[in-house]
Amino acid sequence: MGLIGISAFARFVRSGLIRGYGMNLKRRLRIAFSSIVIGIVVLGLKFAAYWLTGSVALFSDALETTVNIAASIATLAAVWFAAKPADSNHPYGHDKAEYFAAVLVGVMIVLAAISIFYASWIGFTSGRSPHYSPAGIAMNLTAAIINALWARYLMYYGKKSRSPALLADGRHLMTDVITSAGVLTGVVLVLMTGWKLLDPALAALVGFAVLWSGWGLVKESVGGLMDEAASADVLDKIRLQISEHGEGALEAHDLRSRIAGKSTFVDFHLVVPGEMSVEAAHDICDRIEVAIAEDVPGARVTIHVEPEHKAKHSGIVVL
Structure with missing residues (x-):
């Protein structure tokens, strides 16, 4: 998106251009925009952790974060478009736009899983082992904590405001937190035991967890697109x-x-x-x-x- 683009959109959110959509939309847009910024910070921490340790598992964890950023951008666009008032072409409003974003997030997650499987295979065939780096482990742990706090907030506000896109973004981030915790624990075990194959094996497990998360999001969002009844x-x-x-x-x-x-x-x-x-x-x-x-x-x-x-x-x- 670029720093100039981010700055321009921040000014747009603060401006009166969206005043007609109400304060609730302004808050939802700020939250969606904040997800992009937080995602960029977390991505930097995770890639730094990979660079310091050389761990394939940590690299797979960083790859998933690139999907988080892309998903947040899709969420931002969907939240804005879904809030547009009904018009002659869409007399029932534009609410379903958020479901399209959630489906897109699911597809991106699947693509990330494929990339992770590839990285895992490279790890198996290369036989490399990660390097011990307290700074790298601390960076990955910090990234996981940031994601956990933000995911809880996204799920809380997404449910409160009945926003499928924000809720999907929060659930995906929480999956990322769980996998990050597992990966970090595994990397520590690799460093303690010297089991080289454990590192790519963990990367493969991350891939399966990510794939399952993507399937769940797509399934739930398709239900919304198919006019699923109320509970x-x-x-x-x-x-x-x-x-x-x-x-x-x-x-x-x-x-x-x-x-x-x-x-x-x-x-x-x-x-x-x-x-x-x-x-x-x-x-x-x-x-x-x-x-x-x-x-x-x-x-x-x-x-x-x-x-x-x-x-x-x-x-x-x-x-």
Whole structure:
């Protein structure tokens, strides 16, 4: 991205150009941008650790960090694009852009795993052993600690703001932390025991862990792109609000939902007495929509009102 590009984007985030998207977007963009900066710092520490020790395992750990940086850049772009308001071409908004970024991250992780396997093979065939370097080990440990703290924050805020891209970035970083801890422990064992083959073997294990992480991200993100329904707990909350705040209606049926980033789209049919006025039916719909929105943040509700002869005598009974 380059220092000039980073500086320019930092000024953009601070400027009023994104003021129309609200403070929540500003914070999410700052977090995504911070991931890039932190990734560059961690990459420098890990490559320095590899340079000082010559460990193939530490080199594989550094390779994964290059994916972290690329993933953070994709996350930054996705968070910005997903926050754009709905328009004539995208009447339901742009929330799904974050899922595309998460899929891209998964693909990048798979590519990183292939590179790690290659580095592991070179280690097996060369027969090199790492050098003892307290400074190198300390640098790798510092990088792991930085990643751990930042990953926990990304997962916390990603879940709180219902951002699939930030959440995916945090989960990937946490996987990186776990593998870094394993690699560092293994390198210390190699230096203590002199087992040369343990170093490339650890690199191969890192590759498998990274590959598994990428598969999980792709699988979860594809679920979002395929309009996966809300969880059972969320659907129970929706049914409860319809039942408790639909006074005057007879029943609700054909409840459907789908998740798109931070938005939960909900639609159902609401049966009302045939003689009920349009205004009265509209008031019931308003009450239900407000109740669901309060209980399920990001809910976008569409209600189709029907006369009582359309009742199916099943679904949600209004109390």
